[in-house]
Amino acid sequence: MVGLGPSDQGCDSFDVSVGGREGTTPNVSSNIVGDTPSSVGGREGTTLNVGNGVVGDTPYSVGGREGTTPNVSNDIVGDTLYSVGGRDGTTLNVSNDIAGDSPYSVGGREGTTPNVNNDIVGDTPYSVDGREGTTLNAGNGVVGDTPYSVGGREGTTPNVSNDTVGDTPYSVDGRESTTPNVGQDKSSRIERLEETIETPGSHF
Incomplete structure (x- = not known):
């Protein structure tokens, strides 16, 4: 000391x-x-x-072997991946061993050609179908023009009412030769209601 x-x-x-x-x-x-x-x-x-027995100016990791020469790119303000690739005489595809321009999902196989539709401003389903030479029914595998309820089985005829502008429940019932009570089986409900009213001490 x-x-x-x-x-x-x-x-x-x-x-x-x-x-x-x-x-x-x-x-x-x-x-x-x-x-x-x-x-x-x-x-x-x-x-x-010299004091530490180091030759040259290349730094080494502790316990590591002599390093390889790194890939160096002199970046310039405003550079993009494409401009750097062009300056170095290469492209992203070449550097990454990619052939062609088809994108791949990670781990996925080469994709199939997608269905592409060139939409135009103001297009409707029907105008698109006309341009493509098809219809909504044909495009969705629907045969005929009969509508089906969701979950209904094939071959049953749905309850269809041809509504008209200005229709009310009563005008529709009249056209269909029925009434709201008959259509919803309210007659028996009214009879039960009358019996309840006549019974002393009863209430709704």
């Missing part, structure tokens, strides 16, 4: 021994306030590389 006496205080330099055992000559470096590794190396006539 190094001790500083009264005569050493306030001096600009002092000798320090590090790691020496008794009887051996220690490695001594005269340190000065403000020293850096580079300034010490220069004063001693050496460098950090």
Whole structure:
């Protein structure tokens, strides 16, 4: 351990021994306030590389083998992937071993050609069908013009009412030769309601 006496205080330099055992000559470096590794190396006539047995200026990872030369691209403000590829005489496809311009899903097989429809402003399902030479029924595998209720089985005729502008429940019933009561079987409900009213002590 190094001790500083009264005569050493306030001096600009002092000798320090590090790691020496008794009887051996220690490695001594005269340190000065403000020293850096580079300034010490220069004063001693050496460098950090020489002092540590390093040849050249290539950095190495601890325990790693000599590295390969990295791929370096000198980017310029405003560069894009395509401009860099053009400057380096390559393309994204070539660099990534991609043949052709077909996009692939990750892990997926080459896709089939999608069904493409060129829509025009103002198109309707019918105008598109006319342009494509088909109809909604044909495009959806529907045979005939008979509508079906959702969940209905094939071959049953749905209840269809041809409504007219201005129709009311009564005008529809009259046209169909029926009434709201008959259509919804309300006659028996009215009879039960009358019996309930005539029964003393009963209430709704």
